[in-house]
Structures are given as structure tokens and as C-alpha cells.
Amino acid sequence: xxxxxxxxxxxLLPKEQIAFNRLKRTIEDxxxxxxxxxxxTPVLERAEVLLTKGGGETDKQIYQFEKGDxxxxxxxxxxxxxxxxxxxxxxxxxxxxxxxxxxxxxxxEKPQAGRFREFYQCDIDVIGRDTxxxxxxxxxxSIIASIFSSLELDFTIKINNRKILNGLFESLDIKDSVxxxxxxxxxxxxxxxxxxxxxxxxxxxxxxxEEIFNFYKLNTKTNEGILTSLxxxxxxxxxxxxxxxxxxxxxxxxxxxxxGESVKIDLTVARGLDYYTGTVYETILNxxxxxxxxxxxxxxxxxxxxxxNQKFPGVGISIGLTRLFDQLKNKGEINLEDDTPTVxxxxxxxxxxxxxxxxxxxxxxxxxxxxxxxVGNMKKALNYANKLNIPYVIFIGEDEIxxxxxxxxxxITGEQKSVAQEDILEAF
Amino acid sequence: xxxxxxxxxxxLLPKEQIAFNRLKRTIEDxxxxxxxxxxxTPVLERAEVLLTKGGGETDKQIYQFEKGDxxxxxxxxxxxxxxxxxxxxxxxxxxxxxxxxxxxxxxxEKPQAGRFREFYQCDIDVIGRDTxxxxxxxxxxSIIASIFSSLELDFTIKINNRKILNGLFESLDIKDSVxxxxxxxxxxxxxxxxxxxxxxxxxxxxxxxEEIFNFYKLNTKTNEGILTSLxxxxxxxxxxxxxxxxxxxxxxxxxxxxxGESVKIDLTVARGLDYYTGTVYETILNxxxxxxxxxxxxxxxxxxxxxxNQKFPGVGISIGLTRLFDQLKNKGEINLEDDTPTVxxxxxxxxxxxxxxxxxxxxxxxxxxxxxxxVGNMKKALNYANKLNIPYVIFIGEDEIxxxxxxxxxxITGEQKSVAQEDILEAF
Numbered sequence: 053x054x055x056x057x058x059x060x061x062x063x064l065l066p067k068e069q070i071a072f073n074r075l076k077r078t079i080e081d082x083x084x085x086x087x088x089x090x091x092x093t094p095v096l097e098r099a100e101v102l103l104t105k106g107g108g109e110t111d112k113q114i115y116q117f118e119k120g121d122x123x124x125x126x127x128x129x130x131x132x133x134x135x136x137x138x139x140x141x142x143x144x145x146x147x148x149x150x151x152x153x154x155x156x157x158x159x160x161e162k163p164q165a166g167r168f169r170e171f172y173q174c175d176i177d178v179i180g181r182d183t184x185x186x187x188x189x190x191x192x193x194s195i196i197a198s199i200f201s202s203l204e205l206d207f208t209i210k211i212n213n214r215k216i217l218n219g220l221f222e223s224l225d226i227k228d229s230v231x232x233x234x235x236x237x238x239x240x241x242x243x244x245x246x247x248x249x250x251x252x253x254x255x256x257x258x259x260x261x262e263e264i265f266n267f268y269k270l271n272t273k274t275n276e277g278i279l280t281s282l283x284x285x286x287x288x289x290x291x292x293x294x295x296x297x298x299x300x301x302x303x304x305x306x307x308x309x310x311x312g313e314s315v316k317i318d319l320t321v322a323r324g325l326d327y328y329t330g331t332v333y334e335t336i337l338n339x340x341x342x343x344x345x346x347x348x349x350x351x352x353x354x355x356x357x358x359x360x361n362q363k364f365p366g367v368g369i370s371i372g373l374t375r376l377f378d379q380l381k382n383k384g385e386i387n388l389e390d391d392t393p394t395v396x397x398x399x400x401x402x403x404x405x406x407x408x409x410x411x412x413x414x415x416x417x418x419x420x421x422x423x424x425x426x427v428g429n430m431k432k433a434l435n436y437a438n439k440l441n442i443p444y445v446i447f448i449g450e451d452e453i454x455x456x457x458x459x460x461x462x463x464i465t466g467e468q469k470s471v472a473q474e475d476i477l478e479a480f
Numbered sequence: 481x482x483x484x485x486x487x488x489x490x491x492l493l494p495k496e497q498i499a500f501n502r503l504k505r506t507i508e509d510x511x512x513x514x515x516x517x518x519x520x521t522p523v524l525e526r527a528e529v530l531l532t533k534g535g536g537e538t539d540k541q542i543y544q545f546e547k548g549d550x551x552x553x554x555x556x557x558x559x560x561x562x563x564x565x566x567x568x569x570x571x572x573x574x575x576x577x578x579x580x581x582x583x584x585x586x587x588x589e590k591p592q593a594g595r596f597r598e599f600y601q602c603d604i605d606v607i608g609r610d611t612x613x614x615x616x617x618x619x620x621x622s623i624i625a626s627i628f629s630s631l632e633l634d635f636t637i638k639i640n641n642r643k644i645l646n647g648l649f650e651s652l653d654i655k656d657s658v659x660x661x662x663x664x665x666x667x668x669x670x671x672x673x674x675x676x677x678x679x680x681x682x683x684x685x686x687x688x689x690e691e692i693f694n695f696y697k698l699n700t701k702t703n704e705g706i707l708t709s710l711x712x713x714x715x716x717x718x719x720x721x722x723x724x725x726x727x728x729x730x731x732x733x734x735x736x737x738x739x740g741e742s743v744k745i746d747l748t749v750a751r752g753l754d755y756y757t758g759t760v761y762e763t764i765l766n767x768x769x770x771x772x773x774x775x776x777x778x779x780x781x782x783x784x785x786x787x788x789n790q791k792f793p794g795v796g797i798s799i800g801l802t803r804l805f806d807q808l809k810n811k812g813e814i815n816l817e818d819d820t821p822t823v824x825x826x827x828x829x830x831x832x833x834x835x836x837x838x839x840x841x842x843x844x845x846x847x848x849x850x851x852x853x854x855v856g857n858m859k860k861a862l863n864y865a866n867k868l869n870i871p872y873v874i875f876i877g878e879d880e881i882x883x884x885x886x887x888x889x890x891x892i893t894g895e896q897k898s899v900a901q902e903d904i905l906e907a908f
Contacts, residue, residue: 053569053787058522070518089494096489187852393513426613436576
């Protein structure tokens with residue numbers, strides 16, 4: 053029988069799992085420091101609930117099946133269930149509703165390197181009822197910065213505003229902005245010349261194409277330079293002006309917070325095509341730009357339109373944790389040395405384990421993770437401690453019991469000493 | 481559209497989720513204090529991997545479906561995936577392998593009160609290679625005791641040893657012990673008389689039935705009384721004697737640990753029929769015996785026999801967390817008052833938010849969860865803090881900026897005071 057996990061599923065060894073959990077906990081702790089509250093939604097929902105927002109691609113990827121009379125599906129992201137949750141609980145929730153969710157989602161994609169079929173997303177969203185203040189857009193970069201600073205990873209937050217793109221297209225009288233954005237999205241892959249030809253094929257004229265390329269050329273300037281240039285462009289669209297204003301506000305706040313150097317306007321960032329309506333974010337690791345965006349998101353006007361008539365605008369981000377961990381592990385950026393929470397291994401050298409059990413109890417009461425080994429076999433116990441990087445081993449034999457002492461060995465330095473029993477908490 | 485979750489799926493409001501997570505974290509922390517290491521296995525596996533151990537009931541309940549050419553199934557417990565994991569990684573793991581897993585499992589049961597289709601199990605297991613010392617059986621009750629003491633719930637750990645039952649049946653020349661155990665299992669429901677009739681129908685004679693009932697009558701005695709009586713029974717089975725020895729050892733250690741009063745021998749505890757081979761545990765809450773066992777498990781000889789020829793004996797327990805939480809919530813035993821991690825809400829009263837953002841940063845650097853409200857609207861901000869039980873609100877207006885102070889309001893006492901900016905960390 054094939055006892056490997058299915059392709060596209062990540063399963064870790066304990067030391068890797070501990071490192072993964074540490075990463076997850078860092079993100080969770082920071083989300084809580086910013087006042088986000090946890091919610092969990094089921095992995096399985098009615099298929100009709102999850103598929104409503106899907107398009108062709110998502111529908112093909114989603115795991116769905118029937119059980120009895122019910123069509124079930126496994127969630128493919130945490131946003132659609134959030135929308136359903138907010139619609140359902142709108143009278144119970146306090147708005148703005150700041151929620152985090154760190155949980156697994158499922159996509160039955162073709163397996164390929166770096167793509168997972170089961171993976172963790174770490175999401176935060178701030179949801180307003182009817183309206184949501186722009187200051188929440190400005191808070192998002194500081195949360196991203198806290199996380200990647202805590203992880204000691206150099207990062208750049210790329211920021212843009214969808215209203216600027218939409219306003220530009222409006223002013224150029226381009227109707228099919230979706231196709232244009234999709235074409236522009238591959239410019240780095242296919243080059244400028246090919247992209248221009250494709251835009252012509254879609255039906256854009258020379259002047260429209262030129263204006264778009266002039267616009268994107270601003271991207272090489274500084275944040276300030278881009279803002280100045282955007283304001284100087286003679287674009288008569290109100291939505292464009294609104295977008296520039298919002299972008300400027302977010303940038304100002306980011307400067308105030310002292311993280312301005314890590315935030316860069318990038319006019320090419322569009323983040324999908326329909327959902328986002330204002331600020332959009334992507335985050336790259338400066339040392340590993342090839343990983344692509346490790347944290348993205350943005351502002352949207354209408355979270356739950358499919359489930360309710362009530363408007364819920366919001367802003368949020370998501371970190372694809374499984375892929376991030378996998379990539380960082382491959383780059384050697386994950387510390388895999390701590391294989392265990394255990395700080396102390398207590399080894400009884402005589403059948404009388406009373407003192408051992410009591411010591412273990414005391415240590416645990418003082419929040420020191422402690423294991424008690426079976427009686428005897430010192431070599432085996434030391435080997436166990438070594439393999440798991442347990443830093444201390446305490447021996448308790450007849451001498452120790454008689455003389456009210458413990459023998460404690462520091463497994464890192466190899467030093468071994470006797471301590472009086474009452475001094476044990478100060479001995480390591 | 482029906483936007484409720486499916487029947488049998490638990491979805492919580494934020495304040496409930498926070499209480500649930502607190503419960504989960506308590507269990508996790510205690511598992512780690514005892515040196516257990518986390519692992520996670522996928523929710524989805526090849527159907528052939530998960531179904532191997534199933535019987536009729538499990539097969540019917542399991543969620544399974546095809547995607548492409550692969551038959552997939554959702555795990556219905558955490559033990560079967562653990563067995564596959566240990567078989568697969570046996571050369572990488574350090575034994576005894578102490579692992580914990582706190583994760584969701586899936587059972588497509590008929591929905592009924594108190595039964596869930598998606599629920600958390602909190603499992604620990606200690607797995608040996610070839611052998612596993614009996615002292616691990618004795619450690620389990622102290623872990624259970626730590627957890628339920630931490631949760632401030634009065635509990636009784638019922639303990640038994642499968643070898644005693646198996647030895648008894650062997651000595652009575654009863655072959656079909658499975659049917660006998662199943663019949664005895666419903667004795668509390670159907671009564672002694674009906675049970676005796678059913679045992680007769682299975683093919684037991686008067687003498688066999690009498691011996692069994694005499695055996696179960698020992699159950700009313702104290703632990704010491706039961707042990708003495710078991711030893712006095714003239715049962716010539718070696719396996720019976722081994723079982724009594726093991727039970728006595730576990731009881732001794734439990735006494736040493738000072739939790740003897742919470743542990744009670746219960747000769748009727750059998751925990752399923754085939755899997756367990758030694759010590760077995762169940763845990764009831766003294767105040768709510770009607771909930772039934774909230775934590776059970778036991779010793780088994782062969783974890784992974786379906787996947788490997790290598791023997792992996794182990795001992796473990798599982799807490800059904802979703803059901804436990806649901807029951808405790810219904811009994812009013814869950815504190816639902818903390819709706820938020822947020823300790824401090826900072827309210828800017830002027831457009832200049834610099835000081836607010838800097839203060840929030842400082843507070844978060846000191847691990848104080850902090851939110852910044854949009855500018856203005858004091859009533860709205862206080863209302864928000866009130867509804868979420870945020871204990872402190874800081875106002876920062878032009879006066880505060882000019883005079884280098886903060887105005888801080890204690891939302892519980894209503895007290896409001898001015899503090900110098902440099903003293904803020906000591907002001908609450």
C-alpha cells in the first residue's frame with residue numbers, strides 16, 4: 053500500500069512541525085496584538101454557498117461531492133466563508149468587525165512544484181457595516197511590517213489603488229478593463245512588444261496603448277515622484293482622483309509609522325480583477341523576489357453581496373503560510389534545531405520513582421516542560437535527550453534520594469553538577 | 481439561499497470562539513508541558529489508507545469521493561493517520577515518540593443532539609518501537625488530571641485493564657468475548673435480568689454468567705478492595721494475573737502523584753472491543769455524569785500493523801473538544817465575557833494621528849493588544865469598547881498633544897484620568 057501523503061499535501065516531521073507552528077503562532081500573536089478576534093468556519097459547506105462567487109477556474113479546482121441528498125464542498129479560501137458568516141451573524145457582530153482566521157483550505161489543482169492542494173491561509177479582515185474608515189487601509193502595512201520584521205525577513209510592501217487603474221481606463225474610454233489588466237499582467241513574462249500587440253488585438257488603439265505605457269513608466273520613480281506625477285497627469289476621472297487621494301493618505305500614515313522605507317507604490321499591482329476596489333497590497337521578500345508575493349490583499353466594497361443586501365465593505369490580507377514555510381525551508385531560512393518543547397528529562401536510576409514524579413510535577417507547575425524516562429538505562433536516556441535536543445537531564449538514584457540532592461547534566465556544555473533539591477529551579 | 485452551516489457543524493460567535501480557543505490552548509499547553517511534540521496529518525488521504533481499519537460503521541460514516549482517478553477520504557479520527565505517519569517515518573522518528581495532535585475529524589453521521597460531523601479531537605500518544613515501558617500508562621492519569629484541574633472541573637478517571645477482562649473470559653472458556661462485552665456494555669440501559677437472558681442467547685451457561693456477574697460485583701469496592709479481591713479470585717489465567725499486576729502498578733504511581741482520590745478502578749470499562757490490550761481510561765465530570773466520558777483511551781500492542789511489519793505498541797488518550805465545549809457551554813460553565821484580545825482602544829480626537837499611531841506601536845511592543853479607532857466620534861468608540869469588553873480607552877486630542885499627556889478611561893470602573901505620556905505603561 054502507498055503510505056505517502058497525496059501529491060500537493062504537506063506533512064512535516066516533528067522538528068519541522070514545531071518550526072511551522074512557531075511561524076503560525078508569531079502571525080497569530082501579531083494579529084491579536086492589533087485586536088483581531090478569531091473565528092472558525094467549517095471546512096465543509098453546502099456547495100451552493102461556496103460556489104456562488106466562483107468562476108470557471110475555482111469550480112474546476114473545488115473538492116465537491118454528495119452525501120445523502122446534500123451537495124457538499126470543501127472551502128477553497130477563507131473569504132467566501134467569512135462573507136457567509138458576516139451575512140448570517142450581522143446582528144450579533146460588533147462593527148467594525150476585525151477578524152482573523154488561520155486555517156486550511158483545499159484546491160484540487162494539478163500538482164506542481166510549490167503549489168499545494170491543502171494549505172494554510174492566515175487572513176485578517178476589517179469589515180464595516182455600510183462604510184469603513186480609510187484609516188484601516190493605512191493600518192494594514194504596519195501589520196505586515198510587524199510580521200515580517202518579527203520573522204527577521206527583509207520585505208517590501210507594494211501598494212497601489214484600484215481606483216487609479218479604473219479611473220485611467222475610464223478616462224481612456226476603455227470598457228473591457230478586465231482583459232487589459234490580464235494582458236498587462238504578463239508583461240514581465242512576454243515583454244513590452246508582445247504586450248502591445250496583444251493590446252491591439254483586444255481592440256485598443258495606438259493612443260490608448262501609449263497612454264497606458266506612459267502611465268506604467270511612472271513606476272520607476274520614488275513614491276513621492278509617482279504621487280506628484282499622478283497628480284500632474286491630466287486625467288479628468290473623479291475615480292482616478294479619489295484613488296490618488298487614498299493612496300496619498302495611506303502613504304502619509306505609513307511614513308508617520310516609520311515604515312515608509314519598506315513601502316513602495318507599484319502601479320502594476322492589480323490583485324485579481326473584480327473583487328478589489330481601492331487599496332491593494334502585495335509583499336515580496338527582498339532576498340527572495342522569485343518567491344513572488346507572500347502576503348497580499350486589499351480593500352473591497354461589498355463582501356457579502358451574494359448572501360445579503362446589506363453592504364459590508366472591508367479591507368484584508370492573506371498569507372499563504374504552507375507555501376511560505378515550504379519556500380523558507382528550502383532556502384534554509386527555518387531553524388529546525390529545536391525538536392521538542394521538553395526542557396528537562398528526569399531519569400530515575402532506582403525503582404523508587406516517587407522523588408522523580410514529584411520533581412516533574414514541580415517543574416511543570418513552574419511551566420518547565422518535563423519528561424520522566426523509564427527507570428534505568430542512562431545511555432538510552434542520554435541518547436534520547438541528545439536526539440531531541442533536550443537541554444537538561446536530571447539523574448535521581450539512591451545517592452540523590454539519601455542526600456537530598458539532584459545530579460543535573462547540561463546536555464549542551466556536557467557539564468554535570470550536584471544541586472540541593474530546594475535549589476533546583478535556580479540550577480538551570 | 482440557506483446560509484446556515486450544515487447540521488452537525490459547530491460555528492461560533494467571536495466571544496464563543498475565544499473561549500473555545502482558550503480551552504484548546506490550555507490542553508495544548510499541558511500536552512507540551514509533558515513533552516509531547518505536535519504533528520499534523522492531512523485532512524484528505526487516499527481512501528484505501530483510511531479505510532483499512534474501518535468496520536461497517538466507520539465505512540458508512542466516512543466522507544469519501546473521487547477526484548480524477550483517486551479515491552479520497554476525509555479522516556474520521558487522528559489515530560489511523562498517526563499509524564500511517566509512524567509507519568512511513570519510522571526511521572526518522574525518535575522513540576518513544578510522544579506526539580500530540582489537536583485537529584478536526586469528519587464523520588458523516590445522522591445529525592443528532594450532541595453529535596458532530598466535524599469536531600476537534602485532542603490526542604496524545606506515546607509510541608514505542610517493539611516495546612513501551614508501563615510507566616507511560618501511569619503518566620496518562622496525571623496528564624488528564626492536570627487538564628481538568630486547570631479547567632476547574634471536578635473529574636473522576638475510571639481505569640481498568642483489558643487483560644483482566646480477557647483473562648477472565650479465557651479462564652471461563654468464553655471464545656466470543658466481543659459479543660459478551662457488547663452485551664455487557666448495555667447493562668445500565670437494559671438491566672441485569674435482560675442482560676443475563678441475552679448472554680444465555682449468545683450461548684453462555686449459568687455458571688459462566690454467574691462468574692461474570694460475581695466479577696462485576698467487585699466494582700462497588702474501593703480500589704484497594706478491588707485489587708485484593710481480584711488477587712483472591714482463583715483465576716488461573718496468566719494474562720489475568722498480568723492485567724492485575726499492571727493495574728496495581730498504575731494505581732501505585734497514581735497514589736504517589738497524589739491524584740489517587742480522582743482515580744477509580746471500574747471493571748466495566750472496556751473502551752471498544754479489539755484495539756486496546758492493556759490499561760484503559762475513561763473520564764467523567766463529577767458534576768455532569770450525564771455527559772459521559774470526556775476523555776478516554778488506553779494501551780494498544782500494535783498501532784500500525786496494517787502498514788508495516790514493525791511492532792509499535794503505544795498508549796494514548798483523546799478528548800472530544802467540540803462536544804465538551806458544546807456541553808460545558810450549555811451548562812453555563814464557559815466564561816463568555818472576554819470578547820476580544822484588545823486591552824486598549826486609542827481614540828484620536830484630531831486629524832493629527834501621529835501620537836496615536838506611535839502610542840499604539842509602543843503598547844504593542846510591550847505586548848498590549850491595541851486598536852486605533854477612526855478619528856472623532858467618542859460615543860461610537862466608547863460604545864465599541866463597551867460591547868467588546870475592551871477595558872481601557874485612551875483619548876488623544878489637541879490638549880493631550882500640547883500638554884504631553886494622555887487621557888485614559890477605565891471602562892470597568894468608569895474612572896477617567898490624565899497621565900504623563902512617559903508614565904502610560906504604569907497607568908493601567
